[in-house]
Amino acid sequence: MGQVSNNLAKVRSILPEGVGLTAVSKFQSLASLQEAYAAGQRRFGESRADELEAKAAAMPDDVEWHFIGHLQSNKVRRVVKFASVIESIDSERLLRLVSAEAERISKVVDVYLQVHVAAEETKSGFLPDELIECARRCVGLNGVRVRGVMGMASNTDDERRVDADFAAIADVGRRLREVIGDADVLSMGMSGDWPVAVRHGATLVRIGSAIFGDRC
Ligand SMILES: *Cc1c(COP(=O)(O)O)cnc(C)c1O
Numbered sequence: 001m002g003q004v005s006n007n008l009a010k011v012r013s014i015l016p017e018g019v020g021l022t023a024v025s026k027f028q029s030l031a032s033l034q035e036a037y038a039a040g041q042r043r044f045g046e047s048r049a050d051e052l053e054a055k056a057a058a059m060p061d062d063v064e065w066h067f068i069g070h071l072q073s074n075k076v077r078r079v080v081k082f083a084s085v086i087e088s089i090d091s092e093r094l095l096r097l098v099s100a101e102a103e104r105i106s107k108v109v110d111v112y113l114q115v116h117v118a119a120e121e122t123k124s125g126f127l128p129d130e131l132i133e134c135a136r137r138c139v140g141l142n143g144v145r146v147r148g149v150m151g152m153a154s155n156t157d158d159e160r161r162v163d164a165d166f167a168a169i170a171d172v173g174r175r176l177r178e179v180i181g182d183a184d185v186l187s188m189g190m191s192g193d194w195p196v197a198v199r200h201g202a203t204l205v206r207i208g209s210a211i212f213g214d215r216c
Pocket of ligand 1 (some may be wrong): 024026040049068069119152189190191192206208210
């Protein structure tokens with residue numbers, strides 16, 4: 001077995017039943033993605049439009065592509081075309097753009113609203129109250145299905161902070177479900193912190209380096 005399929009098997013063996021896995025393949029070689037695919041992985045996460053486009057063209061059609069990076073408005077067209085899910089909707093303007101583009105090509109794209117709870121100012125996303133307000137205003141959009149919340153914890157060794165961040169993301173998820181009953185996805189947890197996220201109810205984790213190694 002190669003390193004990627006080895007790592008994948010290890011993650012799967014400890015990931016609880018019912019928690020989904022997005023293999024974050026951004027900046028990884030096509031060969032690595034193919035190895036993960038051969039090991040049964042179908043859900044991959046990419047953070048750049050050009051890379052998503054190239055990899056979607058090269059990989060089999062049954063891959064479910066999740067876009068997880070900051071999405072600029074001039075890239076919406078390309079990402080809507082290839083993504084099954086856009087996890088990183090961080091503004092109402094972007095949500096409306098994505099919906100309009102999806103409608104234009106007769107598609108409905110699943111989206112998660114990204115919430116910002118982490119300490120780093122550089123991370124994007126709605127503040128919790130803004131996210132709920134946006135969901136209320138956007139219930140009638142035809143090109144998108146709001147399916148849940150995506151979030152990241154602070155990048156810190158302070159376990160209490162990471163714990164509090166995941167609790168806050170989970171709380172936003174609960175509030176979102178009061179607005180949209182079937183928005184039940186809680187996408188949180190990365191290589192360094194996913195077991196904590198799972199304890200807080202993550203339904204989907206996004207794991208990159210623990211599967212593929214360091215990014216090139
Ligand atoms: C890169 C990235 C990940 C994966 O990070 P790892 O630490 O490599 O597991 C998860 N989520 C988002 C939004 C990312 O940008």
